[in-house]
Structure formats: structure tokens, C-alpha cells
Amino acid sequence: MVLNARGDREMDTEAAEIRVLDAAATLFNERGVQAVGMDAIRTASGVSLKRLYQAYPSKSDLLEAVLRRRDEVVNAGVERYVAGGADPRARVLAVFDFLADWFAEPAFRGCVFINTYGEMGGISENVAAVARGHKLGLRTRLAELLAETDLPPAAGEALAAQLALLANGAMATAAITGARDTAQQAKAAAGLLLDAAGV
Amino acid sequence: MVLNARGDREMDTEAAEIRVLDAAATLFNERGVQAVGMDAIRTASGVSLKRLYQAYPSKSDLLEAVLRRRDEVVNAGVERYVAGGADPRARVLAVFDFLADWFAEPAFRGCVFINTYGEMGGISENVAAVARGHKLGLRTRLAELLAETDLPPAAGEALAAQLALLANGAMATAAITGARDTAQQAKAAAGLLLDAAGV
DNA sequence: ACAGCGGGAGAACGATCGTTCTCCACCGCA
DNA sequence: TGCGGTGGAGAACGATCGTTCTCCCGCTGT
Numbered sequence: 001m002v003l004n005a006r007g008d009r010e011m012d013t014e015a016a017e018i019r020v021l022d023a024a025a026t027l028f029n030e031r032g033v034q035a036v037g038m039d040a041i042r043t044a045s046g047v048s049l050k051r052l053y054q055a056y057p058s059k060s061d062l063l064e065a066v067l068r069r070r071d072e073v074v075n076a077g078v079e080r081y082v083a084g085g086a087d088p089r090a091r092v093l094a095v096f097d098f099l100a101d102w103f104a105e106p107a108f109r110g111c112v113f114i115n116t117y118g119e120m121g122g123i124s125e126n127v128a129a130v131a132r133g134h135k136l137g138l139r140t141r142l143a144e145l146l147a148e149t150d151l152p153p154a155a156g157e158a159l160a161a162q163l164a165l166l167a168n169g170a171m172a173t174a175a176i177t178g179a180r181d182t183a184q185q186a187k188a189a190a191g192l193l194l195d196a197a198g199v
Numbered sequence: 200m201v202l203n204a205r206g207d208r209e210m211d212t213e214a215a216e217i218r219v220l221d222a223a224a225t226l227f228n229e230r231g232v233q234a235v236g237m238d239a240i241r242t243a244s245g246v247s248l249k250r251l252y253q254a255y256p257s258k259s260d261l262l263e264a265v266l267r268r269r270d271e272v273v274n275a276g277v278e279r280y281v282a283g284g285a286d287p288r289a290r291v292l293a294v295f296d297f298l299a300d301w302f303a304e305p306a307f308r309g310c311v312f313i314n315t316y317g318e319m320g321g322i323s324e325n326v327a328a329v330a331r332g333h334k335l336g337l338r339t340r341l342a343e344l345l346a347e348t349d350l351p352p353a354a355g356e357a358l359a360a361q362l363a364l365l366a367n368g369a370m371a372t373a374a375i376t377g378a379r380d381t382a383q384q385a386k387a388a389a390g391l392l393l394d395a396a397g398v
Numbered sequence: 399a400c401a402g403c404g405g406g407a408g409a410a411c412g413a414t415c416g417t418t419c420t421c422c423a424c425c426g427c428a
Numbered sequence: 429t430g431c432g433g434t435g436g437a438g439a440a441c442g443a444t445c446g447t448t449c450t451c452c453c454g455c456t457g458t
Binding site for chain 2: 029030031032034035109110113114115116117118119120121122123128131132135136158161162164165166167168169170171172173175176177178179182185186188189192193195196
């Protein structure tokens, strides 16, 4: 956090940005992007339209900021679970424990990248690129975890891709069907795939 | 096809409805639902707004018709592939061959149920219900195919759920990342899960 | 105390959308 | 030839949205 000469004023601006990001993330998650008006974000965040547009010059800028922040939050959440794993197998499976706790949140309505790609991926290359980056990041992280095993690199990459399919499928399926045990099903399947690879 | 006293007139109406459904499905797939105006559907289909609103009294009625038709088309496509399988294992894996050919279509931009749920599932219970029905249908069909094996029913249901996760994950991942071998990765993972179950 | 300015509330603006309405050309039938 | 009625093209309407502007309050430095 950087302060300029008028320190507290700067902090207020930063707090306003965070409130805007939180409100927008919540509303986008609940209703999608296009169904949420800037006025609703203003009301939910308590930040005036003038400051809102000072921080994010357009709605698509705000959306991009929300997605980038969500990317960081999700990655950090994954790392929190992965860190508790004793060996590579446990660390990979911990990703699915992260999913289980995420799906159990009352506000869970799916992965914002999958949802926003579905809504705007066809009309916004920015949205498509951020979603692509996020999903490639998950797959890459799984590959990194598997690189710690004695699996050949190519086999690790292939297994990581399959585990990412399970994770993404669990996100979409849990959102749509609401089935409460989706993450556990995915974790069980992931365990079988790890077994088959000898991990 | 039912004809009334003014036979050909009735056929024109039916042809118009099909043109509207085709145009709407294409545009919704390309751009999402809310970004497509009724005027664009009118232009793409060549059916006047008056007849369009005679057939579908509102945009959400049209969306529901598009989704129901897509459900039938997808199910029929799956059956076409499944029918070629010699044994239950081959029939289950044929579902992933269906995915491979689907993903290779130039207009592929993901599963319309996943996409539309992401866009409107939070604001339209109808959309959420149709998406849920479609996804439960896929899972149920997989369970039926596995019921033909000597797997215990509970194990078949669990395996079907895991295979459905792979299929849905492949749809979302192929759409977002554009990776061309996504369906093959999912098929390989499905094969390993079938191996583990002894199918 | 007072000029100046940053910020808040919300009106205003232009565009777009879903839906309806108007107007007119065309067709079957007497 | 005249007539009723169906359907097409597109204007019209009311609502909503993203974005900007106006007006005014309250603070700040002298």
C-alpha cells in the first residue's frame, strides 16, 4: 500500500476500490455481468458513480479487475490447501478439497471464469483471454505438483490435463445440478487416475 | 407434421419456426443470449417480427424452445455414437467420440447449457431447470449404459457421475482453452476409470 | 471568514432492447 | 373489379443501461 502526501485520502480511495471490487464480484456471481447495472454496483458498494468511474473508466475495465482479483483469490485458496499435503499425491488431491469447501459456500454459483466466458467469451476477447489464462494456470499448477513425482514429464502433463478436466467438470456440474457430493466424486476419480499412473 | 385445412400455409409457419430456432441457436451460441437482440434473430432468420412473436410470445419463450431443441439434438447425437459400440465399455467411450467431433466443429463455443446457465441461471429459474435437466439426462444415460455391465448398481451410478464430470469438464475446457485434444484426454481418463472398475 | 475544490446524489443523455403498432402490398374470392 | 384479411417492413414506445453532467455540501489553507 503506497501513501502519497495526503495519506488518509489515498487510503480512502483504496478502500473504495476494494468495496467496489467486492460488490461487483458478488453481483456478477449472483446475476451474471450484463444483468448487473453500474447503479446496482454503486448501491451495493456505497461508492459514488464519480469515484467508481475514476477507479474503473468503464464497466469492462471493472470486469477485468474483478476477474484478475478472482484469479488471485482462487490461486491463493488452492495454495492454502495444497500446502497441507504431505506428498505430491496428497497435494494434488488437496485441490479437490478446496473445491469441496468452495462448493459448500452458500453463494456458490459456479466458476466465474466458466460463467463469464459463457456469457461474454464470444463478444469480448479480453474476457476470453482472462478465462483462458486462469484455466491454463490451474492446469499448469497441477503439472507442477506432478513434476515432483518420478512420473515422466509428458505423463505428468497428460495427467494434469485430465485432473483439470475433472476439476472444471466438477465446477460446472456442482453449479448446475447443485449435487452436494460433486467434489468428492471428482476427488475419488482423481485418486483412481493417480493410482493408474502409480502416483 | 400436422396439416390443417390450409395445408401449405401451415407448412410455411412450421418452416418459419425452424428458421427462427436455427438462427437463434446460432446467435445465442456465438454471442450469448442477452447480447442478441430480437432484430438480429429476425434478420438472420428472415422471419418478420410479427410471425416471430406469434410463434414465441417472448424472448424467454424462444430461449426455452432453443434449449429444449438443443437437448434433443445433443441426446440424438450421443445416441448415434453410442449405437455403434459393441459392448458397454465401447458404448460409454463412444460418448467421448461424440464430444471430439462436436469440439472440432468451427462454431464450437462450449455447451449451450453450461454457457446459458452461467449467463442466466442466477436470474431465470427456467434456464437453471432446463440446464439441470440436460445435465442429469447425460448422467442418467451414462448410468444406463453402465447398468448393462455386471457392476453393482451403486458402483455404476458413481462411475456414471465421474464420467459425466469428465464430459462436462471437457466441454468447458475445450471451449475456454481451445485445446484440440481435450476430448481425447477425457476419453483416455474415462478409459482408466472404466479399467479401475473392471468394465 | 472566505474563496476554491473534491466528492456525493442523482438527473440527464444517447443508445439499445423487447415488444407493439401502423401502414401498405398482396392474395383468394365474389 | 372490388374487398377482406394476412403478413412484411419498420417506426414507435417505454424501459433500462453505460456514461456524463449539474448542483450543492463540506472541508482547507490563508
